[in-house]
Amino acid sequence: MKFEERLRDRDAWSIGDGCSAGRVLDLLSTKTVFLVVRECFYGTTRFDDFVARIGTSAPAVSRALKQLKAAGIVAPVLYREPGSRARDEYRLTEAGQDLLPVFLSLMQWGDTYLQEGRPPLSFVETDTGRPIRVRVTADAAPETMCDDIEIRVNPAWWRG
């Protein structure tokens, strides 16, 4: 990547902590926070399910959800099981859903470089079955939304 003319001398300017990437990393500061977001994309909504599926402790999830609520990435939604009291479940806000490229690009890189070519899961367009990728492009390619993505499992990983 090249800087435009007046930015070439990197010692002559700074945006300091104004950098968007840096700011995001202050919100998504820990691995647990990221994994909660991942589980949200996978459809997990309830506290104990986050704990079980991430394989972490309840306080870690509690702290992560607190941060994510504060950041406007997840929002609590009341629900009521018959015969139980009302509780909160946690759902991605629009801002949260817009983290999809972050999530998928991490996944994509890991699939390429950490799985020896055998990604456990793959993501395809529900309607067409075409594989989804994250692309850096200037083209106005039609973007696939969360709701139109289906997750499939690599047979090599599948043991019912």
Next chain:
Amino acid sequence: MKFEERLRDRDAWSIGDGCSAGRVLDLLSTKTVFLVVRECFYGTTRFDDFVARIGTSAPAVSRALKQLKAAGIVAPVLYREPGSRARDEYRLTEAGQDLLPVFLSLMQWGDTYLQEGRPPLSFVETDTGRPIRVRVTADAAPETMCDDIEIRVNPAWWRG
């Protein structure tokens, strides 16, 4: 996102720590590590420049570079300034350059949600000037490589 039929019951299976996203987060574990990668994309190669431009301490950069070297994301390259001894500079490997979607998607989200619509920097295709975006798509849109991206500054942020 929906799981394919046999994955619907989330309590009946688990890929545990095989998840690519989780594995990547073990490598890119800290904010400093991410920021070093960011600086690599911005063309920074030398130890002291990382320290100055990230605004962190030398040992933090040392630790981050050690991790990134071990992960194969940056590689040391010898260089020699006239009148000085040979030293290492640090450059992204191919694997490192493939983190571009991760970096840009973080930036893009931050630009949208943490900058009140005034992103400090924007990324355009060098040849055409068209703005670059990270897209989740099944379309075979042509991808723009690192080397074809130019970084421009938002006038509101510019104070030479």
Next chain:
DNA sequence: ATGCTGGATAACGCAAACGTTAGTTACAAT
């Protein structure tokens, strides 16, 4: 040889995040 300098790291105290344990809350059941 001795000192000097830029590049990088070890040592160590401090702060942040983790997991274990224990406690709290808001109900349903009896």
Next chain:
DNA sequence: ATTGTAACTAACGTTTGCGTTATCCAGCAT
């Protein structure tokens, strides 16, 4: 009213990462 339970959360000791300081190391200069 009392007990039971699911869903959290506070308290707290341990681990991990950070920044400050001090040190090391290689090679150029004298």
